[in-house]
Amino acid sequence: MKKILQQDIEKTNFLLSHYETVCDRQRFWHIRNNTFKIESCQICNNLAHFSKTRFLYTYCSKQCSKKGFAKKLHDKAVNKSLIVLVEKKCNLCEKIKPVSEFYTNGKSKITGKYNIRSFCKVCSDIKGKESYIKFKEDRANKQRLYYENNPGSKEFCLH
Numbered sequence: 001m002k003k004i005l006q007q008d009i010e011k012t013n014f015l016l017s018h019y020e021t022v023c024d025r026q027r028f029w030h031i032r033n034n035t036f037k038i039e040s041c042q043i044c045n046n047l048a049h050f051s052k053t054r055f056l057y058t059y060c061s062k063q064c065s066k067k068g069f070a071k072k073l074h075d076k077a078v079n080k081s082l083i084v085l086v087e088k089k090c091n092l093c094e095k096i097k098p099v100s101e102f103y104t105n106g107k108s109k110i111t112g113k114y115n116i117r118s119f120c121k122v123c124s125d126i127k128g129k130e131s132y133i134k135f136k137e138d139r140a141n142k143q144r145l146y147y148e149n150n151p152g153s154k155e156f157c158l159h
């Protein structure tokens with residue numbers, strides 16, 4: 001690790017009024033990120049703890065770290081499930097409707113996105129039988145695609 005410069009020490013001396021001990025790594029973190037303010041815990045806004053082993057700011061406590069980890073997992077799941085498509089044209093009535101007006105066939109194993117049905121909810125409900133046939137066709141197509149992308153696989157599950 002390179003030696004910390006006197007000017008960098010001066011720049012980061014504000015840390016001394018908040019932390020009992022300030023190591024060079026912590027000072028380097030501020031120099032490298034060019035930020036000269038106190039970092040706060042992402043969960044409770046208390047003073048964030050600087051991890052000397054990981055060379056970064058973490059949460060203020062174990063409890064907040066747990067909460068933060070759970071939040072990250074949750075956000076990740078939400079982002080993943082966001083439907084990018086906003087509107088879609090129904091193949092039957094040919095009206096352009098918001099995707100919420102369409103049923104979905106669950107998430108695609110291949111793309112990780114929701115498969116939105118070709119018919120809107122109204123058409124699906126009226127043409128229940130026909131849309132069921134279409135759904136079965138979609139399913140068969142998806143199955144074929146899955147086998148093509150995963151040669152040798154015997155199992156196929158839509159859920």
Ligand SMILES: [Zn+2]
Binds near residue numbers: 060
């Ligand atoms: Zn906290």
Ligand SMILES: [Zn+2]
Binds near residue numbers: 095119122
């Ligand atoms: Zn329709």
